[in-house]
Amino acid sequence: MPRRRADFLLEQAVSAFKAGRPGDALLAAESACRLLPTEALPALLRATIVQAARPALAAAAWHQAWCRAPLDARLQDGLLQAWLAQGDTARVAALGPALLPARCRDGSHASLLSALQAAAAAPPGACWKAGDVIEGLLFGGPQTLHLQDELTQARYQLTLPAGRFRVVPPQPDGVWSLATAAAPLPGSPLAFAAPGAAAAPAAARDAALAVVIPVYRGLASVQACLASVLASLPHNRAAAAVLVIDDGSPEAALSAWLDSLAAAGRITLLRNRHNLGFIESVNRALRLPGSHDVLLLNADTLVHGDWIDRLLTALYSADDIAAVTPWSNNGEISSFPSIGVAAPAPGPAGLRRLDAAAAALRRGGMGADIELPACCGFAMLMRRAALDAVGVLDGVGLQRGYGEEVDWCLRARAAGYRHLAATGVYVAHAGGVSFGDEKKLRVRQNRAVLLARYPDYYPDYQRFLRDDPLAGPRQRLRARLAPAGAAQPARGRRPAAADTPLPSGCRRIAVWRHRHGAAHAAQLLRLARLIAARGAAAPALRLLVIGDASEALWRTGVVDLLPPAPDPAAPADDAAPQAAALLDDQALLDLVGCAVVLAEDGAAAPAGRPAVRLDAGFDAGAWLAAWLAEPVHGERRA
The missing domain is CATH 3.90.550.10 (Spore Coat Polysaccharide Biosynthesis Protein SpsA; Chain A)
Structure with a gap:
């Protein structure tokens, strides 16, 4: 189900983006990102939307997309271009050369080289291992290179033409660097020495x-x-x-x-x-x-x-x-x-x-x-x-x-x-x-x-x-x-987002941290059905449910379901792809322009936002009618 629902959300995001509704597009893309936290496509789409709608967040969005698939050339290029757009040439110069050997090897290096040139950090070439030989690519004209074995310090001078080259190391088990007079080529050193017997210094x-x-x-x-x-x-x-x-x-x-x-x-x-x-x-x-x-x-x-x-x-x-x-x-x-x-x-x-x-x-x-x-x-x-x-x-x-x-x-x-x-x-x-x-x-x-x-x-x-x-x-x-306590876990920081909501095709009522089976679930389902019954002639209104929801609630057709943002203090495998949300839940409410927040009685509501409490006295029909009667929310709105 998460896979099918995420595919549907991606389609919705593309349609909304093309229709000029970036708020709706971002919400759908963010939901898909959270449903599929290791896949690159939802994050790529989200970064594209953010780049157009909120350029200040573009670099963060592209970085998160790239972290999910750091070998993907499209994501590499998007990230470097976002850094260049915000003037961060130092990060382009630091990361770009590390990406270059693989891109040269498969012939997709032109756009990467262009980004490095824009950052004044383009190297003269790159090298990589191919079996028991060194292969590489030189840009521009011929180069005089030094081939050095970092184990024995043996050093050889080579003159190589521009374009692709192959070099057979003089010894088959060294750790070799190829360098100009200024610096090693990206890809160096290349280790051919298998782990052998160790000895202390x-x-x-x-x-x-x-x-x-x-x-x-x-x-x-x-x-x-x-x-x-x-x-x-x-x-x-x-x-x-x-x-x-x-x-x-x-x-x-x-x-x-x-x-x-x-x-x-x-x-x-x-x-x-x-x-x-x-x-x-x-x-x-x-x-x-x-x-x-x-x-x-x-x-x-x-x-x-x-x-x-x-x-x-x-x-x-x-x-x-x-x-x-x-x-x-x-x-x-x-x-x-x-x-x-x-x-x-x-x-x-x-x-x-x-x-x-x-x-x-x-x-x-x-x-x-x-x-x-x-x-x-x-x-x-x-x-x-x-x-x-x-x-x-x-x-x-x-x-x-x-x-x-x-x-x-x-x-x-x-x-x-x-x-x-x-x-x-x-x-x-x-x-x-x-x-x-x-x-x-x-x-x-x-x-x-x-x-x-x-x-x-x-x-x-x-x-x-x-x-x-x-x-x-x-x-x-x-x-x-105790009692003074130890160091506490670092918490993720929320990127700043502009206060003005992104254009959307509807107004939204947020339901904060909803739990499937909560005491107010029946009233929430009734509220969704009342909204759905208003029909297409009424101003568009939807529920944004942050948390989980029953299938019946989802199928009302007026619910956007957003899994909660990952807890930055949860245990994480450092080797796993980055799964953090680009924006925390409150920042997302700001961007998609939620008009009101409903929160479970006794639960913490978003900071700085008044919340309607979903307690035993909450009546969906009476509350919706009263809320719609307010000129700023309902049909009387100019």
Whole structure:
């Protein structure tokens, strides 16, 4: 039924849009978007309507459509054009090159290249893998390129003509970049090296473990992260070496500051000539000689106290534990205070309080570490024996970042290992800093690989979210933190919409948060039938029911049914397509011009709007007659 109803709504949206009724068109398209939250077509239609009717919201509408299908060329072009229209060339320049290799490969790159040229960000070409060779496309004239193996640093110079080209790598198992004198071509690096035996960094040979931190941009957050890590080292019994990988940072101040830390002997620093992405930056560290555990840490995290010792205690609580991950405000299934829901990162004082509470509970025997289907890679301690058995992260099948820790954890599970949430440790994590808009693209690409390899993983993940084995430890941590409370989940923000309603072919009466089977359902059905009985000669009037409704109510023919907007605080799989509503329910009431709101007695009504209460004394016939008798609403209206 949702599929058939959504198809009907899409037809209604197209008809209303062509007839010059954008309010009706937007309402139908938004309803279809909510009925089919993962499909791109309803969101594409909605973005088209919004672009014509409310240009200020166009970029947000196109972004949501693109998030549902980030590989769709139509949605890519629509998004970039919307950004250009609002002058946001920086986002076009950041995302466009990431889209270019696939578009060049299938020959659909002309419109994308035009958008990049408009943003003054057009590269000279792009490259991609084709089996065991490198293919690419150069624009303009011939180019002199450098082919570099990022594993061995071997470098070759090539002169290639404009148009398509093929290059056979000199060694079949490298990680290759193709670059001009100015920058690598989009698509670089291209990994041909399969995950092999891992080894800890040389600098960590005398340490219990290496803390591996890839860095790209964001001087302030990187400084805060490294300051917290370095300050924590004296509080841990285990010796730890801090290995930072400068992944071709474009920020000279950041690179210079890392140089100063390395010169002072506080960190070991590796610097990539080109940006390799998270996976191959980590692999560069993992492939160095040595034989110790590895703690992967994002550069937008903060740590506290003897966090390393507590993670090691969890890792070595059993012989078959491959990896452990801590609590975090933004840790997917190990998130606190709510599973699968990102909350604002606490500051240093909040972190100390949260981490101390988690540590005290665990030390006091008030909870156990919980087995996970896979760890979250923002902070993941990996056992050396598992690395030796499984190998490094997979940069061949997976691109740049996202999902690499899931793949590694599932390979380890296949080898007989388990993974744990270390409930005695809390690490703050800002999240979403490294990839920006490119994240959606990489998540979709890498998720497809994981689905093909591990068809049972995502059902297992959703089952974990639903069953929530961490509910007990999470509740104990909440209680420990009372009465002051912990960080609360971030709520979605409502985009601003113009106050003037969009033109529509009718007036609407909104029914706020209606529930099927509610006490007032019979009166609501009577109201719909009375409206339907007015006939075509009377001014058009419809009910907008936000919530759910019976089939009888729908079939009156005067009801627009809008599923409620998704709760921004509900658990979400980060790898799933974006399903949020473009506008919250109240903003939609403003745009479609609802004349009055009916709300269940005792229920919260939309802020700033008077509501007619659907209580035991509500009589549909009497209320409709009185309301229509008011000149602004009924037939007496001029």
